[in-house]
Amino acid sequence: MKQVLSIFEANNVIWQSVFLRHQKTQNHMNRFQELCETHAPTLAAARNAIATREFYARWAEAPSGKIYGETANADGEVTFNNQRGNQFTRLVQQGDAWHGEEESPYGISMGITYPVSSAANLMSRAETAQKQWSALTADDRAAVLIECLERAAKDFFEIGYATQHTTGQGFVMAFQASGPHSFDRALESVATGHAALTQFATEQTWVKPMGKISVTVQKRFHAVPKGVNVTIGCSTFPIWNSVPGMFASLMTGAATVAKVHPKVVYPLAILVASMQHTLQSLGLDPHIVQLGVPSPEHPLTMELIANPRTGTVDYTGSPSFGAEVERVCMQHGKVCFTEKAGVNTVAVESVENLDAVLDNLAFSILLYSGQMCTAPQNFFIPESGITTPDGTVSPDEFASRLAAKIDALAANEKMAQTFGAIQNPSTLERITSAAGQGATVIRPSAALAQPGFENARSVTPLLLKAAATQRDIYEREWFGPIAFVIPVGDFTQAITLMAESVRSHGALTTSVYSTNPDMQDYAERELIAAGAPVAFNFTGSIWINQSAAFSDFHGTGANPAGNASFADLNFVAARYNVIGTRRIG
């Protein structure tokens, strides 16, 4: 605890220096001074949180009228409904054509079109904007970016509806994931980037004593972005997965082009449009951040990556396309951060309260119908049974009790929005395919009603039982509401299979239930050596699917699921170079 306290103190000193520097320079012209002072407490709080890894949230996660204004929800819904069927005209950037192909997984009509630009136009504007942006100080950029987030937070409810009707997430989850949780991740990247940039002085008078004389050199150190950032977004978490790379790049001086998934444009369009207006109102080039809207003629991704102005690429999406993105980045010498996907595993060895465990696991499986890179898929259960205070529970009993928990939740109409809708029709085909692979169906997937949305694409999870030897079936990512119960010889075999799975197929999460400290230590050692994070004994209101901004590193970067970690030092430090000048006299 001493260390944590001291890191806090140290950061306070750093922050005070930042703040004082601005006070000292008030005789100089600094048009962002007031903004720096306004947002200094937020920056300091965020920097303290990343250093201590304590709980911190800048934006409340409850979509509550008491917090966001009594009319905020209704206003957001009106704006959302007015936008449907119309051109999205809020972006400052100009397009060459209009295109849109979004469909709501809840079955309502969307019909929104967006301005489409060529990769060349996007990158040319980004390069111009970046010259202005990279010349600002780290403090100024942090203040401007926090101002962008504060203003865009007024759009949380519209962002929630836009996310619900593109990704299929239930409204509350959509609000949280694309609103406060995303904005906290963006602020985390700002704080981490600011920490990296302010690690070393930007100028110094260097005096080397040489006996009776001394040599004096005036030094300056310029942090120069490696190039324009291209962030390739995904269809399930269009803001949450894109803002870490965008804001890490922006904070370290780069302009960014956020290329969206063709079916999920609206949520990020709201954020980018708001940011462009904020930048413009502050006298900055709005093209510091741009939206890249793909069309069937111009899928954009590879053209953007190969552009000579591009320096860094952030990618979230499928492993197969991700591998191609990595290959093209290597070929063109671009720094590439990826979050692809993995196979998330669970071992249950001994528990204090199996019901509480099953409640937690059932929720983790059905939350947004398993369309999360962090959702658990494979549950390894010792054949000798799970040790509980009421005796051992066999793998079959575990499976049937887990199925019963899912049944109960599926029968509760209030839970429908937790299941959400299926973003991509191919996920439904995947459920059918999974059921036909040779594993035993414990609980079939079935249609689920979404009150208010007759045509919603919504289903309950498929629960299967596979033999430990059927690795060709379960050691694949079955993205969606698909889970396997797998009886194994013992806990050691479970951990061995999990570690091998992490090494071969990657993982964003692993989860272990054991009341035995020795077994916990063993699991921690083996799984960390394999490159996966581990969660022990999650019950109650915390789920393996969730990672907390400012505290949990999302993605380890140490296994095939991807090389990015939101947001470790490397996630920001690899985006720029420090170039020095030296002057005599």
Added chain:
Amino acid sequence: MKQVLSIFEANNVIWQSVFLRHQKTQNHMNRFQELCETHAPTLAAARNAIATREFYARWAEAPSGKIYGETANADGEVTFNNQRGNQFTRLVQQGDAWHGEEESPYGISMGITYPVSSAANLMSRAETAQKQWSALTADDRAAVLIECLERAAKDFFEIGYATQHTTGQGFVMAFQASGPHSFDRALESVATGHAALTQFATEQTWVKPMGKISVTVQKRFHAVPKGVNVTIGCSTFPIWNSVPGMFASLMTGAATVAKVHPKVVYPLAILVASMQHTLQSLGLDPHIVQLGVPSPEHPLTMELIANPRTGTVDYTGSPSFGAEVERVCMQHGKVCFTEKAGVNTVAVESVENLDAVLDNLAFSILLYSGQMCTAPQNFFIPESGITTPDGTVSPDEFASRLAAKIDALAANEKMAQTFGAIQNPSTLERITSAAGQGATVIRPSAALAQPGFENARSVTPLLLKAAATQRDIYEREWFGPIAFVIPVGDFTQAITLMAESVRSHGALTTSVYSTNPDMQDYAERELIAAGAPVAFNFTGSIWINQSAAFSDFHGTGANPAGNASFADLNFVAARYNVIGTRRIG
């Protein structure tokens, strides 16, 4: 200045926390506590220096008896002479055979053999050692590494003679470059790695308020090295160029295998042997650091890189082999840091004292006969002449006066050791080749006597004049004592040619002489945009060839000369991942 002071204060707080933590835990068993306390002031001073970029040196650069002991020089020379003609038996690591092929550029016999191990044996031992090493805290590793350096510093004089008679450097330079300057760079990597690792807390109790209840999660964060480090050394700066990567890797928890150049083994062998004995005396596995000695049968480099246990690779050497190293690293998914080579350029536009400038430039050209990646090669001079207080000086006059300065220094017997000897016979062939390319010879290269060494391979620099259009001749790295004076239209053309050269061929240094602040600003903007550092108006006892540990970043990572920078945050942060565990209750 305020910022710098505050960073210092902040670092003091961080350091005090580190120190206090150790005091607090004295009831726990911590076998390195005393070492941590002993070296805490050194670590704090180094961390302050990297933060402020102020002058700092842990080890005095003068090979003085007053500093290092009156018998240190003689003792070192005796040890060196006793080692010649014998097996190097000081390493703890065992070999499968003995091999050595070193030759002194000063013509004395060497005849030292070293234990040779297969890549598989080296990597297997490294993996075992790394398990123990990576489990230590960052503070413990820093303390152990500083202890290793302090003990090895007792070998500075033998290291100096070993470096002189493998690289060809004059003794004083060899002492400084492989001794204090190298050790400062090693300590810089320790400080930078320690700063990165202590940036975030290693554990925290995370409490999320959720209305009337709260959720508590116990978190731990493990910094896990990406794998064993392989450092590929070069023949001209065998310690200076190898220790940054080795110590950055060691500090961040990796074991390292330092693969040396077959002709330059001895200097690093002394350091590695000393470190192995220190590690062993502290109860640690000596194979945390190993020497990789190549033989004609086993050149080692590619085998080491391709080994599955390898996580990171540091390379210093030729661009052609460097490109192959990069390709193999990509293919096998290894993080790769390179320092290849570039073409270093100079523009002279206006000066206050041309004699002082010429003195400085002549010294920069002849220092270790241009066998430095930082040595200037191409001098761009405006055709209208250099503006001086005594009128303009034409390119031809500049060239002849520069040649005269070199002549004067070559005639001074005391300067012979500044020229040093030629490490590789192919450099002599390169001098002949350069003279025959079509550029005008201003000053031919000639043999230079090295007092005391009749058979020394030592020469004076070749000075050529090329037309600006002869880019195919001068836009190549002519490694060795070869320089070109190139008349250009004006200063703007000089800067344009320099920026293009940086972008196409890379550079470790650029140098600009101008008394005009606007022209300085123009040059700074253009050259930094091209990715090169810039030195302005160097005269007196500071030379473009030298970069100072703790203050100057060596290599920008932003141009084709290499992607490594000694030692920015990325140089340490890319070597490990942070993997978290979470526990309920």
